[in-house]
Amino acid sequence: MNRANAGFFWLPLSVLLAVLLGLLPLPDAVAPLRPYFLGLVLVYWLLETPDRVGMGAAFVIGLIGDLTFGTLIGEHALRLTILAFIVQRFRARLRFFPLWQQSLAVFALLMNDRVIAAIVRMVLGEGAPRWTYWLSPLLALPLWPWLVVLFDTLRMRARERRP
Amino acid sequence: MAYSGSSTPRYGDNSGGTLRLLVYVALAIALMVSDHRGGVLTRIRQGATIAVEPVWWLASLPARFIAFSESAFSNQTRLHHENVDLQQQLLLARARVQRLQSLAQENENLRELLGGTRGYRLAVQLAGVLDIDLDPVQQRIVLDVGSSQGVHVNQVVIDAGGVLGQVIAVTPTRATALLITDPDAAVPVQAARSGLRLIVYGTGRSDQLTVPNIPQSGDIKVGDELITSGIGGRFPAGFPVGRVTALSPDASHAFVAASVTPAARLDRSGSVLLVWDLPDDGTPTGPPAPGDLPTRRAAAALALRASASRAHAATPVAPAPAQSQLQQPRQPQQPAGSHR
Numbered sequence: 119m120n121r122a123n124a125g126f127f128w129l130p131l132s133v134l135l136a137v138l139l140g141l142l143p144l145p146d147a148v149a150p151l152r153p154y155f156l157g158l159v160l161v162y163w164l165l166e167t168p169d170r171v172g173m174g175a176a177f178v179i180g181l182i183g184d185l186t187f188g189t190l191i192g193e194h195a196l197r198l199t200i201l202a203f204i205v206q207r208f209r210a211r212l213r214f215f216p217l218w219q220q221s222l223a224v225f226a227l228l229m230n231d232r233v234i235a236a237i238v239r240m241v242l243g244e245g246a247p248r249w250t251y252w253l254s255p256l257l258a259l260p261l262w263p264w265l266v267v268l269f270d271t272l273r274m275r276a277r278e279r280r281p
Numbered sequence: 282m283a284y285s286g287s288s289t290p291r292y293g294d295n296s297g298g299t300l301r302l303l304v305y306v307a308l309a310i311a312l313m314v315s316d317h318r319g320g321v322l323t324r325i326r327q328g329a330t331i332a333v334e335p336v337w338w339l340a341s342l343p344a345r346f347i348a349f350s351e352s353a354f355s356n357q358t359r360l361h362h363e364n365v366d367l368q369q370q371l372l373l374a375r376a377r378v379q380r381l382q383s384l385a386q387e388n389e390n391l392r393e394l395l396g397g398t399r400g401y402r403l404a405v406q407l408a409g410v411l412d413i414d415l416d417p418v419q420q421r422i423v424l425d426v427g428s429s430q431g432v433h434v435n436q437v438v439i440d441a442g443g444v445l446g447q448v449i450a451v452t453p454t455r456a457t458a459l460l461i462t463d464p465d466a467a468v469p470v471q472a473a474r475s476g477l478r479l480i481v482y483g484t485g486r487s488d489q490l491t492v493p494n495i496p497q498s499g500d501i502k503v504g505d506e507l508i509t510s511g512i513g514g515r516f517p518a519g520f521p522v523g524r525v526t527a528l529s530p531d532a533s534h535a536f537v538a539a540s541v542t543p544a545a546r547l548d549r550s551g552s553v554l555l556v557w558d559l560p561d562d563g564t565p566t567g568p569p570a571p572g573d574l575p576t577r578r579a580a581a582a583l584a585l586r587a588s589a590s591r592a593h594a595a596t597p598v599a600p601a602p603a604q605s606q607l608q609q610p611r612q613p614q615q616p617a618g619s620h621r
Contacts, residue, residue, distance in 0.1 A: 134336070137336060137340075138336065138339060138340045140414075141337065141340035141341075141413040141414060141415070142340055142344075142413070142414065143340075143341070143344050143412045143413055143414050144414060146487065149414060152414075173301050173302060173305055174305075177305050177308070177309070180309070185326065185329050185332070185333045186333045186336055186337070187415055187416045188415040188416055188419065188421055188423075188457060189416050189419070190312075190313045190316045190317055191312045191313065191316040191322060191326055192308075192310065192311070192312030192313035192316065193309075193313055195305070195308075195309045195312065196305075196306060196309035196310065196313070199302065199305040199306060199309060200302070200306070203298060203299075203302040206298055207298065238313070239418060242317065243464075244418065244419075244464040244465070244485065245485065247418060247485075248486070
C-alpha cells in the first residue's frame with residue numbers, strides 16, 4: 119500500500135519535471151546537448167517498477183510529450199513505446215549492471231531512439247538532421263547515475279517518512 | 282545465474298510483448314498520419330493544447346525571472362544611457378514615419394487612379410514570445426496572445442527586421458507560429474533589385490534559408506535583398522525576408538541555388554508583431570483567400586510600388602513599423618528601380 123502510494127506520486131511528478139526540463143529555453147549553442155529527459159525518466163521507472171510502468175504507460179507519456187513539444191501526435195509515443203519494449207526485454211540484465219554499464223546501455227537506448235526520430239522526420243520530408251542532432255545522448259551518459267541515485271534517495275526517504 | 286533462471290518463464294511474456302509493441306507502434310503511426318493530414322485529430326490536439334498551457338507557462342518562468350531581475354538590478358547609468366539611446370532612435374523613427382506617411386498617401390492616390398487594385402492598410406499588434414524551446418528540429422515559437430485577442434491562423438508574424446513566420450495554431454490564450462526557417466515553411470518573395478520572383482524555403486537552421494531553383498538566366502546577385510511578393514495572398518507584399526549570401530549551381534547544374542540569411546532576428550525571444558489586414562475605408566474585403574489574388578493584379582501593384590519607391594529613392598525607410606497603424610505597402614529598402 120505504501121509503495122503503491124509512493125509510486126503513484128513520484129511517476130507523474132518526474133514526468134512533469136522531465137517535460138519542464140525539455141521545454142526550458144537554452145542558448146542555441148547548448149540546446150542540441152539537451153538530453154531526452156522524458157526517455158531517461160521512463161527508463162528509470164521501467165527498471166524500478168516494471169509491474170506498473172510498461173508500454174501502455176510509455177505510450178501515454180509519449181502522447182503527453184507530443185502535446186507539450188508540439189510534435190505530431192504519436193511521434194513521442196512511438197519512440198517511447200519502442201524504448202519501453204527494449205528495456206522490458208533486457209530488464210533482467212540491465213537491472214544488475216553496475217551503474218556505469220547501465221549508463222552505457224542507456225546511451226545506446228537513447229541513440230537508438232534518435233535514429234527512430236530521425237527516420238520519422240525523414241519520412242515526414244524534413245530532411246536529414248544536422249550532426250549536432252546526435253550529441254544529445256552523450257550528455258545522458260554522465261547524467262544517468264546521478265538521476266538513479268537522486269530518484270532512489272527521494273523514494274527511500276518518502277517511504278521512511280510514512281508510518 | 283539469476284538471469285538464466287528467470288529467462289524461461291519470461292519468454293512467454295516477450296512474445297506477448299512483441300505483439301503489444303506492434304499494436305502500439307501501429308496505433309502511433311496511425312495517429313501520426315492522421316495528425317499530419319490535418320483532420321479531426323488536429324482539432325482535438327488544439328483543444329488538448331489548452332491543458333498543456335500551464336506547463337508552458339511554468340517552463341517560461343525561469344527565463345522571465347532572469348529578465349525581470351536583469352531590469353530590476355541593472356544600474357542607473359546603464360538605464361540612463363539606454364534611455365537616451367532609445368529616445369534618439371524614437372526621434373529618428375518618427376521623422377522617417379512622417380515622410381513615409383506622405384509617401385503612403387501618394388501611393389494610395391496612385392492606386393485609386395489605377396483603379397481595381399485595393400491598397401492594404403495594415404494594423405499590427407505587439408505579442409510576447411513565450412520563452413520555451415519546443416521541438417528543436419521544428420522551428421516554432423509560442424506567442425502569449427490567442428484567439429481571445431483576435432489572433433487567427435495564417436496571420437503573419439514580423440519583427441523589426443522582417444518576416445518571422447506565420448501563425449499555424451491558436452488556442453484562446455496562446456498562438457503557435459511556424460518560423461520561416463522551418464523545413465516546412467515556404468515564402469513567395471521577389472528580389473528587390475530585379476523583381477525576380479522566387480520562393481524561399483526554410484532549412485531547419487535558424488540562421489539560414491534557401492532558394493533551391495533559380496533559373497540560370499535569373500537576375501540575382503549576392504547581396505540582393507529579398508522581400509515578400511504578396512503572391513499567393515498569405516504574406517502581405519513588401520516585407521524584407523532576407524539577403525542572398527551565396528549562389529551555387531544545384532546538383533543538376535540546370536538551376537542556381539541561393540542561400541539566404543533571414544532579415545528577422547530568429548533567436549526566439551523578445552517581442553514580435555502580428556500583422557492584420559484592414560479593409561480600406563470600410564469596404565467589406567477580408568484577407569484574400571490563399572490563391573485568391575490574381576497574379577496580374579499583384580504584378581500591377583508591384584509595378585506601382587516600384588515606381589513609387591523610385592521617386593523617393595533617396596528616402597531612408599525605417600526598418601521597423603514604429604506605430605501601430607501603418608500603410609501598406611512598406612517600401613523595400615533597396616529601390617526596385619528596374620522593375621516596371
